[in-house]
Amino acid sequence: NAGVTQTPKFRVLKTGQSMTLLCAQDMNHEYMYWYRQDPGMGLRLIHYSVGEGTTAKGEVPDGYNVSRLKKQNFLLGLESAAPSQTSVYFCASTQGTGGADTQYFGPGTRLTVL
Amino acid sequence: AQSVSQHNHHVILSEAASLELGCNYSYGGTVNLFWYVQYPGQHLQLLLKYFSGDPLVKGIKGFEAEFIKSKFSFNLRKPSVQWSDTAEYFCAVYSGYALNFGKGTSLLVTP
Numbered sequence: 001n002a003g004v005t006q007t008p009k010f011r012v013l014k015t016g017q018s019m020t021l022l023c024a025q026d027m028n029h030e031y032m033y034w035y036r037q038d039p040g041m042g043l044r045l046i047h048y049s050v051g052e053g054t055t056a057k058g059e060v061p062d063g064y065n066v067s068r069l070k071k072q073n074f075l076l077g078l079e080s081a082a083p084s085q086t087s088v089y090f091c092a093s094t095q096g097t098g099g100a101d102t103q104y105f106g107p108g109t110r111l112t113v114l
Numbered sequence: 115a116q117s118v119s120q121h122n123h124h125v126i127l128s129e130a131a132s133l134e135l136g137c138n139y140s141y142g143g144t145v146n147l148f149w150y151v152q153y154p155g156q157h158l159q160l161l162l163k164y165f166s167g168d169p170l171v172k173g174i175k176g177f178e179a180e181f182i183k184s185k186f187s188f189n190l191r192k193p194s195v196q197w198s199d200t201a202e203y204f205c206a207v208y209s210g211y212a213l214n215f216g217k218g219t220s221l222l223v224t225p
Contacts, residue, residue, distance in 0.1 A: 033212055040123070042204060042217040043158075050211055058212065090157065099146035099208035100165035105158040 002026055004106035006091050012112045013081045021076040021109050023091030030096030032074035033058075033103065034066060036087040043090065049074055050096060081113045116140055116209035118147075118188075120216035127195055127223050135190040135219050137179075137205035146208035147188040149179055150215075153201045161203075164188060175199070195223050 004025045013019055023032065031050050035043040045058030047066040055066045063085060065077045074093075078085060089109045094101040121136040139145055149161040162173025169181040179190045190203060200223045206213040 031211065035215075040217060043213075043215040045212050045214075048212050056211070092158075099144075100163065102148075102160050102163065103213055107157045 004091055004093055004104050006089075006106040006109050008109060009107065010110050012114065013078075014114050015082060017081050018077070018079050019081065019111075020078075021089055021091075021111075023074045023076070023093075023106060024072055025074075025091075025093040025104070026072065027093060027095075027104065028071070029093035029104075030071075031094045031101075032068065033092040033094075034064070034074065034076045035090045035092065036060065037090060037108075038087050046076065046089075081111075083113045085111065086113045087111060115214065116145065116207040117214050118205045118207045118216040120203075120205050120219050122219045123217065125219060125221045127221070129197055129223055129225055130194050131223075133190070133192040133195045133199070133221070135203055135205075135221070137188045137190065137216060138186050139188065139207050140186070147179075147181065148206040148208070148213065149173065149177070149188075149190050150204045150206060151201050152204065152218075158204065161190070195221075197223050197225055199223050 007022045033048045034046040049055045049068040052071040067075045091106040092103040094103045117140045146165045148163045150158040162171045164171045164181045172178045203219045205216040
């Protein structure tokens with residue numbers, strides 16, 4: 001039982017390049033999330049999904065797209081990377097039965113955009 | 115949407131000192147509150163959570179938090195910190211399918 005995994009762990013991009021971050025969970029969770037963590041800002045929600053085939057915008061969605069074609073995977077895409085997207089990205093998942101659910105986090109992806 | 119604020123951004127304590135980190139949530143009604151910890155270089159882990167019942171919640175590693183409805187607070191406490199408690203601590207509230215996190219408190223425990 002690996003929990004929540006993220007690939008890649010590190011990535012350096014040039015401005016304008018694109019990339020996709022992959023999140024996978026093996027807990028059969030319904031809800032999945034993408035957050036970004038910046039110093040002094042805490043974690044901010046980018047997009048989330050409440051089930052296979054569904055996605056919704058969070059607090060800071062601009063410049064990102066997501067897809068959830070399979071229940072266990074949640075992809076985060078950057079179409080044209082900008083230096084402001086330099087951050088640590090965390091994926092999380094939860095059972096989705098209510099507000100008391102624990103969110104389980106992946107190890108993070110450190111992205112630098114030059 | 116519900117939100118939380120953490121008032122202590124950086125805390126430095128000596129080993130064996132007592133810890134209290136402040137967290138306030140935005141408005142009343144039913145709330146589900148969480149404390150997460152992030153050790154250096156690691157991902158977030160749940161310390162404890164409150165959703166109903168006893169307002170004094172006990173978590174892992176000797177941490178506890180008290181939900182005080184009249185003060186809109188959910189402060190984290192530990193009677194005696196250890197060097198291994200050095201980490202960043204986040205308070206969070208459940209709001210509309212997701213968690214809203216505070217900006218975090220960085221705790222440094224010195225030997």
